[in-house]
């Protein structure tokens with residue numbers, strides 16, 4: 256067994272960690288407070304090449320392996336979750352299908368500019384009446400000649416209102432459930448494609464999240480992002496493990512940021528003549544948080560290693576996402592207790608971590624869905 260990162264991965268950790276400390280971390284409170292997309296930071300960050308993290312060097316990417324990618328996701332979430340969400344959407348879900356199935360023309364128009372930060376991508380599954388249950392998707396795609404005509408409304412779309420292009424989930428026939436689903440590339444400016452309501456969110460503020468409306472949007476037939484029609488769910492399965500493990504890595508990043516705040520406070524806050532970190536009940540909190548974060552780290556990086564080695568990973572990725580997220584929720588909660596009333600003030604970071612961490616519950620599958628799935632895996636088919 257080898258638990259060590261390679262020299263390159265260690266170097267990458269140091270590089271991205273320094274970048275986050277220098278560029279992102281100092282802006283985190285402002286991003287949260289203003290709840291506006293941080294364009295200046297986006298442009299500055301884009302120049303460093305990270306937006307091509309997962310893609311080959313031949314097309315201008317960094318060719319990072321999945322373990323290295325998790326290091327990136329963890330570190331950027333430690334800096335600012337609002338910013339991290341937008342960046343990760345562009346790097347992973349918002350461009351994956353274009354890279355995998357798009358024509359060279361589409362890549363030139365959408366993928367390569369997204370890797371340079373000149374365009375912003377997103378991915379749209381969720382609708383007003385369907386989230387976990389993709390089979391209930393009501394956005395339709397009907398073939399007319401050599402075009403697809405798409406109709407529907409997507410909700411909760413990260414980067415949606417500012418996106419230059421969207422990978423949109425639509426059904427060729429709602430009665431087919433999961434077997435009728437497909438992904439389509441829809442670009443800004445297409446007649447009938449517009450942004451609707453922008454959501455005022457509890458956390459992850461600074462990422463612009465909202466509604467996208469598709470009203471008789473016509474796209475050429477090659478905008479079907481898939482080798483075959485009605486295989487969308489199958490293709491989605493190919494990045495599901497990475498998306499879930501990525502959410503676990505983000506959880507680890509948020510937990511680290513909160514833990515750092517908790518430690519600083521426990522070392523300096525005095526009560527009854529002693530710093531609170533000297534009291535056993537407070538120490539026990541740190542012991543539990545540190546232990547569970549260590550377990551989360553092992554689970555997240557083990558899942559990433561399995562993805563890298565192309566080993567089955569559905570169970571490990573689901574468990575890593577769920578455990579790291581539950582740990583993060585516990586850490587942000589404990590830190591607000593350690594900070595006492597000061598945790599309740601907008602002036603300090605603990606309340607932001609407390610709010611931001613909640614979003615981890617939804618992306619990559621809710622924990623009810625994951626528990627149900629993992630339970631079936633453990634018990635076996637009945």
Ligand SMILES: Cc1cc2nc3c(=O)[nH]c(=O)nc-3n(C[C@H](O)[C@H](O)[C@H](O)COP(=O)(O)OP(=O)(O)OC[C@H]3O[C@@H](n4cnc5c(N)ncnc54)[C@H](O)[C@@H]3O)c2cc1C
Nearest residue numbers: 378379380381385386387388411412413614617621623624
């Ligand atoms: C900040 C943020 C950003 C997001 N960004 C995007 C995005 O970019 N693109 C996108 O498509 N979506 C996005 N989403 C939406 C997210 O993917 C959905 O919230 C998620 O899929 C869950 O769907 P839902 O919220 O509709 O909940 P529902 O599926 O309606 O579930 C409601 C509740 O019922 C439970 N439940 C449902 N089915 C079962 C079952 N079978 N057994 C037990 N319990 C069940 C769920 O666990 C949950 O507790 C985002 C959400 C947030 C909060």
